[in-house]
Amino acid sequence: MSNKKEIKTEFVREEVLKNVKEPVKIYEVITNYKTEVPDSTLEKHSAKKISEKSIAVLPFINMSTDPEQEYFSDGIAEEILNTLSHLKDLKVAGRTSSFQFKGKNIDLREVGKKLGVGAVLEGSVRKQGNTLRITAQLINVEDGFHLWSEKYDRNMDDVFAIQDEIALAITENLKVILLEKEKSIITKSHTQNLEAYEFYLRGRFYLNKRFLFQCLEQFKKAVEIDPDFAKAYAGLADAYVILGFYNFLPSKEVMPKAMEAADAAIRLDNSLCEPYCSLGLYYACFEWNWKEAKNNFLKSIQLNPRYVQGHVWFGHYYLCWIEGKFEEGERHLNIAIELEPYNAMSYINKYAVLLTGGKFEEAFLTAKQGYEMDRDSMIGNRIMGFAHFYKKQYTAAAGYLEFASKLSNYAAFNQVDLIKLYTSMDLSEKAGTVMEDLKQRVSAGKYVGSCIMSFAYGFMGDIDKAFDWLERAYEEHDAYLCILQYYPFLPVRLRQDSRFKSFISKLNFPE
Incomplete structure (x- = not known):
């Protein structure tokens, strides 16, 4: 693209890719759309009126000498967060949004502003043998002053009581009205x-x-x-x-x-x-x-309207890909994003819903949002690759999809993405190499999903074998079959074949 000055690009990174001798420089095609999305997202959410009864629970700092105890300090904070999230009178920032500040030296007033909450809980945990020290402090975002703080020097046996005491102290200091059943939630021990x-x-x-x-x-x-x-x-x-x-x-x-x-x-x-x-x-x-x-x-969702995963799975996998209700599915993804404005997965799933519903430009920008929040993840790179693929920006797509496959240690579903890409680019030799890799895995007795093999053969143009594998998937109750009706990443020739409609009818999808 160096000879096409009208196309603007931006260097992303340099990667050593499988079956390629020299490092490949990956560039992103710059569109006319504004893509500095995270900042605008921050502004959108920080501009919201801050609710007086609202809180973010930050990950507690692991003060133990053993770094392996990080799971414990994170877990204490998450358990308190989960307890508070069930209280109707209290707005609680989601885990992903709150835990993004882990290890960052940032003013708590700024944290509160970004998350749209009035108070922030921070703390630390020191665990040594059977002794436990937990400190917790509740900060007023408006002025940075302490609303409450406490230090607990107890035995490990008291860890459940400490969590209850912290949660109750928060409700008292934020003047949260507790329903009778909510009081039992706070003190419930699992x-x-x-x-x-x-x-x-x-x-x-x-x-x-x-x-x-x-x-x-x-x-x-x-x-x-x-x-x-x-x-x-x-x-x-x-x-x-x-x-x-x-x-x-x-x-x-x-x-x-x-x-x-x-x-x-x-x-x-x-x-x-x-x-x-x-x-x-x-x-x-x-x-x-x-x-x-x-x-x-x-x-x-009825039990916990703030459960982000519930809205994501129901909106994306069920409403969109099973019932084909794209607008309704999008609404649930928007709820998830409102609950967790810094959760990349909500944006990534929303991208798939928008793409399936034909909102291609909005889908591209949504994929960009998710990717910017999680640039080093497999799923972030995978979805950014698809976003470029459906704009026919195949060179940019290759950089992301090849990197995603590398990050997953060449998982089968990532390899199928590459076959889809390479066949679209008329790179039959590269597609054949990846296809051979999947065949060898199957021959060696390694598990590769039957739907994945069906898609691979479909992209390679062997439609008869694609249907053979679909029938095998049906016998195995392969999980991918439930999304087959509206799945946007399906081989076109497979979907257009007269046998496809007959196969789909066996699943009795809802009207």
């Missing part, structure tokens, strides 16, 4: 077993980072130690359903375990919103029971 609780906090720590196999092991240990630990079962359900939905493991292997864990969580505590959300995805992508899927998603 386990009295400290060992199980620590495994649970480790599980949450890994789940938030999407280290799915690591979090799975921690949640398993938590429920082995305390079989009545509802929140640990909810974490298990989340991990299993995500592993199945994204084709990391076969659906028949993990989806029944997701249902079992979610049912256990609900049996022990039916006030939890998370297991209902997991069941929503389970019924949609494993049983194809659309009524149960929708009911469980709605139950999750």
Whole structure:
């Protein structure tokens, strides 16, 4: 593009790519649209009227000598945040938005302004053996003065009581009106077993980072130690359903375990919103029971209207890709963004909804927003690659999609993205190399989702084999089948084939 002066580009980075000898310089095509989105987003949310009864809970600082104790300090803050988020009279900034300030030396008044809250809770945790020191202070954003502070020197046995005391102190100092059932939420204990609780906090720590196999092991240990630990079962359900939905493991292997864990969580505590959300995805992508899927998603949101993942999954996967209700799906994604203005995943999922609904220019800008918040993630680069792909900016798309595949250690679904890209660029040799890689994985007995193989053959132009793999996906209850009807990244020739409509009819999608 160096000889096309009318096209403006911006250097992004230099990458060493697979099967390419020399480092490749990646440039981004600059459009006429304003793309400095995060700043405008900040301005939009900081300009909002700050509610008097509103708070952000920052991650507590790990003061222990062992850096591995970070999961514990993060977990204490997250548990307090989650408790407060159930209080109707208190606005609470979401976890992702609050935890973005971790490790940053920033004025708390500025934090409050950016998040649109009137108070900020910060603290620290020092854990050594069985002794525990937790400090907490509540800061008034308007003037930077303390509203309340406390230091707790206790034994580990008192960790649950400390969390309750901090939450109650916040409600008193912010003059939050507590309903009777909300008082019980604050003082509710989900386990009295400290060992199980620590495994649970480790599980949450890994789940938030999407280290799915690591979090799975921690949640398993938590429920082995305390079989009545509802929140640990909810974490298990989340991990299993995500592993199945994204084709990391076969659906028949993990989806029944997701249902079992979610049912256990609900049996022990039916006030939890998370297991209902997991069941929503389970019924949609494993049983194809659309009524149960929708009911469980709605139950999750009813229990906690501030549950961001509930709005994202229901709006994107169910309303958009299953029912084809793009505007309604977009509304739920907008709610998620309002709740978590700094959560890249909400923007990334909204991009897919907008793209599916045909709002291409708005979709591109939304992808840019999500990417700018999470430039180093696989999903951020993947979605930015698609954004450029659908503007036919294939060179820019290649930089992002190849980097995304590298970040995922060349996961199968990322490799299919490259086949889609290379065939569109008439780079048949490169597409063939990636296709051969997927075939070798299958031959070696490594798991590759049947839908993924179907898409790969579809992009390569072998439609008969694409349908062979779709039939196999049907027998396996492959999770991707639930989104097939409106999935925008499907091979065009596969969708246009007369057999596709007949295949889709077997899934009995809602009218």
